[in-house]
Every structure is written in structure tokens, then in C-alpha cells.
Amino acid sequence: GSSSVPQEYVDMINEYGGKLPDAVGIPEEQLRKASTSAVCKINIDSDSRLAFTAAVRKVFHDKPGEFDPRKYCGPARDLMEQMYKHKITEVLGSDGKLAQC
Template sequence: HGVVVEAELGALAGVEDEVNVSAADSHYTRPEEVEEFVSKTNCDSLAIAIGTSHGAYKFTAAQCTRNEKGELVPPPLRFDILDEVVRRLPGFPIVLHGSSSVPQEFVKMVNENGGKMPDAVGIPEEQLRQAARGAVCKINIDSDLRLAMTGTIRKFFNDHPDKFDPREYLKPARAAIKELVKHKLVYVLGCDGKA
């Protein structure tokens, strides 16, 4: 019908729209299935499960370690699976869903201004950059955008409790998203200047 189809093989944990997959029910993409899946579905790109997860709570504290500062560090992405998928599907567009890095400055902003987001942690940006240097052509980061907007709006309301005009609080929220997107395009996704 002339539409572009992005398929997903594997099951990512987390919540997206009305779909809720527990960590116990999630599973990695099985590289041995990708060739048959792509040929039978005739999809245009393939989202694979290599350890990403939907939402701002991608990992439980038990799944993470703590660094010297006491911050949660998530388990690394399964680049071995990505490499094997790429070997089996050379040149085929690969996608990562659930790849927000959950910027801690916005989590802090949310929490300092009335929100409650304890232990929200995402995919480290250096791992996303590594994936983008390879076959991954699309990386979904919606939770990062939501956090930038929500944190900025919460701070605005805290700083200006008398304000109620959306034009006033949406202006800094849009600016925060714009700066975040610029950062991601240049320093994480590596796609600046490629449009």
C-alpha cells in the first residue's frame, strides 16, 4: 500500500501506549530468526531488542550497579546480538526502541519541583553513540523529550506560581527540548548535517 513498515522482533520491557511488558516477559531478539522474519514480512526496517526498554524506568535498581558517586549504572547493551543481526542482514536498516538516556538533570529538575521519579535511569549516551556508528539508523528517545518538557514546566510553575498562560510556560519547555535535540543530533546520534 506504499507505507513504510517498521517491524519489531523480540520484546522490550516497559510501557508504551497501552502495551506493558514486564522484565520477566521481555526477551532479546534471536539473531537466527531475523532473516526469515524480514523476508516473510517484507518490512522496511527492523527494531531489535538488545537491552533497551520503554519509559523512564528502564531498569530496576537490582538490575543496575552503582558507580563511585552512588549513581545507578544500567547493564550494558548486547552489542553481540546487534553485531550478529548486522552480519545476517548486511545493509538492512536497524532500529532501537526504548533508547532514552533519561538525562539526570531533568530527572533532578522534576524531583526538585514536586515530581517523584526515584531511580529513573536510561541507556548511557556513549552506548547509543556506538550503536549509531554501526547499522542502527533510528534510535527512539521520546522519554528524554518528555522529561525535558515536564522538568522545565514543573520548574516554571514552582518559580512562578502566579502564572497560568501556556504561552509563558511552554516557551521555556520548547527551548529545553530544542537544546536536548541539538545535543542528541550532534553528540549522540551523529546525524547532524545529514538531512
């Protein structure tokens, strides 16, 4: 795996009741370097799951009575989308590459 394990998501999870005290990942600078080399695939699923979990935990903390998945999955999806956009444009350099295939 090569998730960077963004500290902001780990901190958010821990702030809202999670227990990920020692979560670490690959620094984004190393991922940037790998993406320009012969590396063909970089997995970032853990980052996605961290973003989703952080957003859900925040909703449940802020609104403990919430039980409608649309109310907590929406913010989770939005944070995942923000994370993917960052990785695609700022880390992996793959923005616009699909059109080249």
C-alpha cells in the same frame, strides 16, 4: 526505547515536586556506539518529555500563579530544542545528514 534519561532533567523534575526516584536510561556512550553501527532508528522521546516536564515544573515552582501556556510552554520548548541539538550533534552524529538523503 533508547532514551538516555538525562539525570539533570530527572533531578530538576524531582526538585520541583516530581516523583521519579529510580528513572534510568541507556548511557549516551552506548547510543553513540549504536548510531555508528547498523542501527537504523534510535528513539529519544522520553528524553524530550523529561526536558519539557522539567521546564514546566520549574516555571510552576518559580511562578505558582502562572496559567498562561505561552509562559510555560516557551521555556519547555527551548529546553527540548537544547536537548535535541545535543543528541543530534553530540550523541547520534546525525548533524547535517538530512542533506545527504
